[in-house]
Amino acid sequence: xxxxxxxxxxxxxxxxxLRLDLDARSLEIKARGAVxxxxxxxxxxxxxxxxxxxxxxxxxxxxxxxxxxxxxPGDTDRExxxxxxxxxAGSSQDEEPTPASQGLAPTxxxxxxxxxxxxxxxxxxxxxxxxxxxxxxVTGQLPARSFLQRFRQAVAExxxxxxxxxxxxxxxxxxxxxxxxxxxxxxxxxxxxxxxxLVTAAAP
Amino acid sequence: xxxxxxxxxxxxxPKKGVSRLVFVIPLALVVVGLGTALVLARFGNPLxxxxxxxxxxPKLAEAPPHVLKAxxxxxxxxxxxxxxxxxxxxxxxxxxxxxxxxxxxxxxxxLCSTGTGIxxxxxxxxxxxxxxxxxxxxxxxxKRKNPVWMKPDWAFIEEGEEPPxxxxxxxxxxxxxxxYGLYMGDGYxxxxxxxxxxxxxxxxxxxxxxxxxxxxxxxxxxPIGTRVYLY
Numbered sequence: 001x002x003x004x005x006x007x008x009x010x011x012x013x014x015x016x017x018l019r020l021d022l023d024a025r026s027l028e029i030k031a032r033g034a035v036x037x038x039x040x041x042x043x044x045x046x047x048x049x050x051x052x053x054x055x056x057x058x059x060x061x062x063x064x065x066x067x068x069x070x071x072x073p074g075d076t077d078r079e080x081x082x083x084x085x086x087x088x089a090g091s092s093q094d095e096e097p098t099p100a101s102q103g104l105a106p107t108x109x110x111x112x113x114x115x116x117x118x119x120x121x122x123x124x125x126x127x128x129x130x131x132x133x134x135x136x137x138v139t140g141q142l143p144a145r146s147f148l149q150r151f152r153q154a155v156a157e158x159x160x161x162x163x164x165x166x167x168x169x170x171x172x173x174x175x176x177x178x179x180x181x182x183x184x185x186x187x188x189x190x191x192x193x194x195x196x197x198l199v200t201a202a203a204p
Numbered sequence: 205x206x207x208x209x210x211x212x213x214x215x216x217x218p219k220k221g222v223s224r225l226v227f228v229i230p231l232a233l234v235v236v237g238l239g240t241a242l243v244l245a246r247f248g249n250p251l252x253x254x255x256x257x258x259x260x261x262p263k264l265a266e267a268p269p270h271v272l273k274a275x276x277x278x279x280x281x282x283x284x285x286x287x288x289x290x291x292x293x294x295x296x297x298x299x300x301x302x303x304x305x306x307x308x309x310x311x312x313x314x315l316c317s318t319g320t321g322i323x324x325x326x327x328x329x330x331x332x333x334x335x336x337x338x339x340x341x342x343x344x345x346x347k348r349k350n351p352v353w354m355k356p357d358w359a360f361i362e363e364g365e366e367p368p369x370x371x372x373x374x375x376x377x378x379x380x381x382x383x384y385g386l387y388m389g390d391g392y393x394x395x396x397x398x399x400x401x402x403x404x405x406x407x408x409x410x411x412x413x414x415x416x417x418x419x420x421x422x423x424x425x426x427p428i429g430t431r432v433y434l435y
Contacts, residue, residue, distance in 0.1 A: 002264055004279040011286050014341035016435045022258060031341055031433045033283040034308070036294055046256035052245045058255040078334075082325035083364045113320070113406070116298075143251045151241075154248030161247045168249040175256065186298045189321065190339070190435065201258040 043178040049171035052154035074192030118181035135174030314418035351385030
């Protein structure tokens with residue numbers, strides 16, 4: 001019931017929103033209540049970035065909940081073009097008409113663009129209270145689960161922090177979303193400020 | 205024997221001592237290494253998986269079933285009211301595909317080109333443009349045959365030229381938009397292209413480019429007021 005109520009409130013706006021079903025492991029791209037596209041989710045888990053020797057408790061998420069992107073890769077991963085200076089207008093008026101001006105332009109070669117990342121981090125906040133932040137890690141595989149792998153990672157991070165002064169900052173609790181790399185790229189541009197994500201699960 | 209008749213001190217390590225060192229040195233190295241690793245690990249902050257436990261809103265658990273049922277029915281009705289029906293257009297800006305759908309079924313699918321997402325900065329005043337195809341819902345507001353493009357400032361700045369004054373004939377481009385234009389507001393248009401081989405790629409300034417046949421089909425079959433969903 002609460003799922004439908006929250007979705008109805010999202011569908012009132014002319015915006016795209018995502019619906020993440022934790023139990024069905026599905027992510028839908030939606031607008032006005034209609035499914036525009038579906039993205040299969042390989043795995044979804046809770047995650048915390050915390051000291052190695054601290055005991056990990058479960059991540060408790062009240063559902064359904066609407067989370068809003070406060071900063072995502074769709075905001076930050078952008079190419080910027082800035083010509084250093086501009087030529088005066090009409091400086092090419094005396095030139096012969098170019099094929100482009102006659103509709104016979106040769107096809108330009110677009111500048112090759114870097115491939116869209118398939119692993120990225122999205123900052124989310126509960127739509128009704130901007131204070132509590134949740135991080136969404138979109139990745140191709142779950143972080144290391146075994147003791148040895150986590151220990152090795154902790155040692156590497158400790159070395160970086162002590163020797164190189166590169167301390168990994170504390171992170172708010174988060175959700176790890178494991179997607180096929182191509183699916184992660186498809187979603188990359190949608191994670192921009194203001195995008196709403198309705199997170200649902202079957203009633204516990 | 206030394207001159208004093210005393211035995212000279214032996215430089216050889218007794219066999220028993222050697223065999224002890226073989227164990228002690230590696231053991232000491234392991235202990236030091238492990239100790240260092242433990243100290244370093246204390247300063248690490250690794251991402252650790254943890255069970256994701258979902259909890260329901262306690263207020264809902266307390267509400268009587270008939271109240272919940274009535275609220276659900278009301279929300280379903282609200283959703284049904286806004287859900288797209290009839291003919292509508294869906295644009296996937298990552299895959300560069302445009303779909304014309306009728307009641308959820310795909311009527312026609314076409315290769316298109318959408319916005320690059322590049323940010324352009326005017327060097328004179330730092331004004332910026334973001335070449336995104338807008339996301340969300342739009343409406344076909346107007347349709348035009350043989351549309352003429354009045355080139356905006358960014359079209360000149362991108363080429364490293366100062367923009368001519370507003371209304372200047374230098375801004376008039378009767379070729380670039382192709383045979384038809386379907387206007388979605390704020391300068392965003394579904395139009396044709398001179399560069400057919402770039403269809404399927406993100407190369408535009410935010411508009412949606414289509415091939416000639418698909419554009420003609422859309423122009424002839426999509427009425428004004430048709431909704432467009434861009435994601």
